[in-house]
Amino acid sequence: MDLEFYFKPVDLPKIKLAPWAQKKFSLLSVVEKNHAKLSIEKAEVVIIGIGEDRNSIEKGSADAPDKVREHLYSLNRIDPRFKLLDLGNLVLGQTANDSYFALKDVCEELIQNGKVVIVIGGSQDLTIGLAKAFEDKTFSLVNIDPKFDYQKGSKSITSENYLNLIFEKHPNLFSQTTLGYQNYFTDSLELDHAGGLLSETVRLGLLRYNMIDIEPYLRQANLLSFDLNAVRQIEAPGQYFASPNGLYAEEACQLARYAGLSNSMKIAGFFNLIPNLDPQEIGAKLMAQIIWHFLEGMHSRIDETPPGNEDNFNHFLVELEDIDLPITFYQSRKTGRWWMQITDEQGSFEEIIPCTQEDYELTARNEIPDRWWRNIRKLNRLVK
Template structure:
């Protein structure tokens, strides 16, 4: 693939370090060095900016990628031999649809190369382009958002209803998890409408009360879409939604760190930063730190698989009267993380999915975990 047809390279000279910065330890310096020495296909992770916001309800986020770079390049390099490349900005098409397909082509290419992609938007409807990269395989989507971006029967696509297209046109969307939604922005009728799409949702308070419980959702995700509007406006003023409630800045960074650690995360997009509304570049700084925490989590991730390395796991089998088969759980002896086996009677196969300790404890009380029911239901739907 000729990436130069799709991308405009970064002008590193345009991003000067502040006086407090140390050039040899800065991420920008590492990226500039890797630009000359590391082929994109040899990288472990690549950054791509997308200056597209024509389908945004509030235009302005097209200016965000370079504003994020300005702050991101100042931060620590994470590791001196971190195989990371910044490939520059995607060349925008004549229509937003053209931009979606260009983004899809680039992401699909790196999926085939086994390289993780970080997308710096731009508006959140760009998630359509990243999702299209999975057109030949099932994928799990996690969105961080104050509301459900789904409008049943929508005739046109924008940054607040893009999920409509994914639900209606992408049967290979295996599951969707919405984290951090605020109930006064999302009606129960909307959540019921997407129940058939195996959509799970956690309110802001539920996530905040048990932050570690979101790790299994991230561990099973292939695609992340992070909306800056999920953060409190006082900590991220460069947003058009503007709610006094939302995630605190450190919580947003922790979520991103979990996402970076995820075993199968392939594409992560960060969207809806509006520089024209940003006071003292506070939101650009936060978005850069959110992305930095994703990169740190990615670099230090521990890949584990109960099927490939069973000796590294403890196995727990619980007999359940309500179902014919026992529930089998695995716990890593190295990290303490949990997995659960799902048996699909339709094709006589086992599926091992990430879960939490709470799922195991619930099963130990002879209660079938919700996570088990959701996966069984989706597997049955795919079999039809």
């Protein structure tokens, strides 16, 4: 595939850095150098912009990609040898659906060649195109969002109900989790329906109570869809939701870093910044910093996949009274992270999923953790 056909390149020399930025230490210096010398085959991370918002309930996010770049490329370069490329902005199709398929083609090609893709939108319904890139493989999706973007019975696709199409068209979707939702924005019937679809939701208060327990959701994910509306409006102007409640800026950056640290994460999309609602560009600056934390997390990745080398993991085999098979837990001796092994009801298919130390401690007390039940149900559905 000739990727250049799909993109309008960014004019990097015309990007105006912040007055405080030193260009030689900026991310722009790395991107400019790589643009001149690094082939796409040797790149590790690829940034693409897509100014598509025709299916958004509020227009204006089409202008976000270049505005975010201005602030992102003023930030620290992380590593002067960072193999990061910016392919530019995806040329839009005649319809929003055409843009979804173009995004799918590009992302599918890139992840098949081992690249991690960062998508700067545009509206969040572009998650449809990102999910299409996983059509031939099982995948897990995490949404960071103030509400559950699903509307039962809705026929047209918008930035508020794109999950309808993803649930309908992707039987290979292993898990979908919405992090940071706020209960007063989501009807209980929709949440009940989400449970029937084996979707999970984590309320903002629970997320804030113990952030470290959220990390396994992101470690398991292959696709991240980040809605800027999940951040409270005072810290992220430039959004149409404009709620006084939401994630703090630091929490948004921490979640992005967790996502970047995940070896499973292939595509991360950042959506719903509306520059014309952001006169002081605080929202654009925050989105840039969120993306920077994803990049910094990715640069800090540690390749550890249990069971792997026995010297790298502690193994714990826990027998329970209520299930026939013992549960195997793995703990990394390097990072302290935990995983558990699950098996479908036929005993023919195994999956190792991220978990927490609390999951292990519950099991050791002869209590089956919720994470085990939820993932067993998903696994049994998938293998049928």
